[in-house]
Amino acid sequence: MATLLNPVLRRLRGLRRLPGLPRLAAEMPLRARSDGAVAGPLYSHHIPTSPLQKALLAAGSAAMALYDPYRHDMVAVLGETTGHRTLKVLRDRMRRDPEGAQILQERPRISTSTLDLGKLQSLPEGSLGREYLRFLDVNRVSPDTRAPTRFVDDEELAYVIQRYREVHDMLHTLLGMPTNILGEIVVKWFEAVQTGLPMCILGALFGPIQLSAQSLQVLVSELIPWAVQNGRRAPCVLNLYYERRWEQSLRALREELGITAPPVHIQGLA
Amino acid sequence: MAAPKSCALWSYCGRGWSRAMRGCQLLGLRSSWPGAPLSARLLSQEKRATETHFGFETVPEEEKGGKVYQVFESVAKKYDVMNDMMSLGIHRVWKDLLLWKMRPLPGTQLLDVAGGTGDIAFRFLNYVRSQHQSKQKRQLRAQQNLSWEEIAKKYQNEEDSLGGSRVVVCDINKEMLKVGKQKALAQGYRAGLAWVLGDAEELPFDDDKFDIYTIAFGIRNVTHIDQTLTLSPRLECDSAISAHCSQALQEAHRVLKPGGRFLCLEFSQVNNPLISRLYDLYSFQVIPVLGEVIAGDWKSYQYLVESIRRFPSQEEFKEMIEDAGFHKVTYESLTSGIVAIHSGFKL
Numbered sequence: 001m002a003t004l005l006n007p008v009l010r011r012l013r014g015l016r017r018l019p020g021l022p023r024l025a026a027e028m029p030l031r032a033r034s035d036g037a038v039a040g041p042l043y044s045h046h047i048p049t050s051p052l053q054k055a056l057l058a059a060g061s062a063a064m065a066l067y068d069p070y071r072h073d074m075v076a077v078l079g080e081t082t083g084h085r086t087l088k089v090l091r092d093r094m095r096r097d098p099e100g101a102q103i104l105q106e107r108p109r110i111s112t113s114t115l116d117l118g119k120l121q122s123l124p125e126g127s128l129g130r131e132y133l134r135f136l137d138v139n140r141v142s143p144d145t146r147a148p149t150r151f152v153d154d155e156e157l158a159y160v161i162q163r164y165r166e167v168h169d170m171l172h173t174l175l176g177m178p179t180n181i182l183g184e185i186v187v188k189w190f191e192a193v194q195t196g197l198p199m200c201i202l203g204a205l206f207g208p209i210q211l212s213a214q215s216l217q218v219l220v221s222e223l224i225p226w227a228v229q230n231g232r233r234a235p236c237v238l239n240l241y242y243e244r245r246w247e248q249s250l251r252a253l254r255e256e257l258g259i260t261a262p263p264v265h266i267q268g269l270a
Numbered sequence: 271m272a273a274p275k276s277c278a279l280w281s282y283c284g285r286g287w288s289r290a291m292r293g294c295q296l297l298g299l300r301s302s303w304p305g306a307p308l309s310a311r312l313l314s315q316e317k318r319a320t321e322t323h324f325g326f327e328t329v330p331e332e333e334k335g336g337k338v339y340q341v342f343e344s345v346a347k348k349y350d351v352m353n354d355m356m357s358l359g360i361h362r363v364w365k366d367l368l369l370w371k372m373r374p375l376p377g378t379q380l381l382d383v384a385g386g387t388g389d390i391a392f393r394f395l396n397y398v399r400s401q402h403q404s405k406q407k408r409q410l411r412a413q414q415n416l417s418w419e420e421i422a423k424k425y426q427n428e429e430d431s432l433g434g435s436r437v438v439v440c441d442i443n444k445e446m447l448k449v450g451k452q453k454a455l456a457q458g459y460r461a462g463l464a465w466v467l468g469d470a471e472e473l474p475f476d477d478d479k480f481d482i483y484t485i486a487f488g489i490r491n492v493t494h495i496d497q498t499l500t501l502s503p504r505l506e507c508d509s510a511i512s513a514h515c516s517q518a519l520q521e522a523h524r525v526l527k528p529g530g531r532f533l534c535l536e537f538s539q540v541n542n543p544l545i546s547r548l549y550d551l552y553s554f555q556v557i558p559v560l561g562e563v564i565a566g567d568w569k570s571y572q573y574l575v576e577s578i579r580r581f582p583s584q585e586e587f588k589e590m591i592e593d594a595g596f597h598k599v600t601y602e603s604l605t606s607g608i609v610a611i612h613s614g615f616k617l
Binding site: 047063073077 | 558560566
């Protein structure tokens with residue numbers, strides 16, 4: 001048992017030095033599981049699950065997310081339980097890119113505790129930081145509403161999906177999309193093309209189900225092609241160290257990524 | 271408001287945990303899971319409490335209390351749904367069997383402890399009412415030669431439709447009581463019902479008050495969860511469970527009239543090895559998933575199924591009841607021992 005735990009404990013000790021990660025998993029009591037799940041949590045909030053549980057969770061969360069669209073936690077769970085292979089691909093892509101590798105190394109987190117809101121406020125208009133803050137204010141969202149990862153059985157992949165979630169608001173800012181249902185669908189299409197996560201693909205395909213005919217028409221004819229085009233053109237958005245780019249002008253960043261202006265102003269729709 | 275995240279409290283362990291628990295107790299959120307069998311309210315309440323750190327909003331204290339309260343309310347509402355999903359509706363049969371075993375006579379004073387959402391109380395009222403109605407019918411049939419005045423008087427009498435029976439629902443949790451009251455209103459139960467906030471280990475009633483005391487899926491939870499939640503060795507847990515259980519049993523003995531009956535419906539040990547394997551598989555694989563999908567709370571239901579395994583067996587619990595001073599203690603296992611009804615008399 002000890003030999004099994006050694007590599008886990010070694011990595012956990014390594015985690016202690018990294019400022020990004022929350023409460024240390026090594027303090028968690030390890031318990032043996034007889035149902036085929038990983039023995040012991042690998043990071044805080046980790047809940048080891050057997051393959052059967054993952055399958056049930058994936059099915060249940062998909063059904064619940066469709067039934068009650070306000071259950072954002074179900075979308076998160078769906079992403080965690082279905083994304084293992086895709087997360088590996090994403091992680092490898094991050095490793096190959098210098099900026100992405102740095103992110104993996106340092107593991108920055110985006111939350112009210114890690115963001116210096118005063119500093120962001122003081123940045124010039126048009127900069128990424130200032131626009132991000134404006135996006136949060138206008139849409140009345142907070143970076144704290146992202147659920148911590150629980151069902152991914154690898155702590156590096158758990159970070160990757162956590163990063164993906166926290167970067168979601170950045171994507172809204174980059175694409176200029178509001179947080180209404182139409183804006184969310186457009187961002188989901190962009191993310192689906194960019195990351196290939198099954199949850200994004202499912203969300204992109206099933207999200208429009210509850211839209212009105214007019215919105216659907218605008219979506220299909222203009223917004224989706226635009227989102228897909230930009231998604232394919234832009235490099236992997238997870239490779240951007242946003243925390244170092246607050247002062248960068250949003251327009252310059254958009255040019256760098258090849259993101260064009262949205263074709264339709266969708267604030268009034270949906 | 272964003273949907274619940276996973277329990278931030280699980281990042282506390284050991285000492286930190288009990289610190290967090292004490293904080294929770296100040297809010298009056300102690301353990302005890304009344305009525306709804308498969309629910310871990312304290313954990314889910316605490317989870318909600320820490321989640322309601324409303325991001326950018328600076329929420330004044332009073333308003334925050336209100337928001338937290340609203341969150342708890344939604345959790346309490348999910349219990350009945352969770353019970354149905356987890357037991358596949360069989361919990362209704364179990365509760366019906368408990369009433370069957372009880373066979374209350376007219377004029378019974380029932381105390382239903384940990385009966386928050388009112389399942390047992392409503393069944394009791396139905397039973398008593400139908401008994402009273404059939405008694406009245408028999409009386410009418412026997413008195414065939416009544417004059418019209420006498421018959422009119424009988425109908426105008428507006429006598430008690432329950433025949434003097436009363437039920438008091440006692441629960442430690444306000445939200446569960448609230449849900450219970452709403453259900454009572456919705457289903458039309460008005461007379462003969464009282465709702466009391468109280469702790470099973472320290473009941474707010476005088477001695478020798480009730481004819482029947484029931485506790486359905488509640489006695490297992492009359493422990494301080496903070497003592498049993500951390501992975502302390504099994505012995506410590508068991509003794510903690512027994513200590514609080516005994517306290518509750520002694521209170522039950524105290525408030526019952528001489529000749530009164532104690533009835534307990536609780537999860538117990540399965541006696542059939544094949545069914546035990548299937549039951550374990552279902553409990554550990556499916557129930558936490560259901561908890562996550564329906565109530566957004568994996569950890570509480572994980573804890574729930576583990577705590578069921580730790581509760582004493584039918585025989586051991588029988589001995590505990592005898593130790594509390596009850597006589598003629600018997601038990602009946604239902605569904606191969608998944609649940610058991612224990613019965614004892616105060617003589």
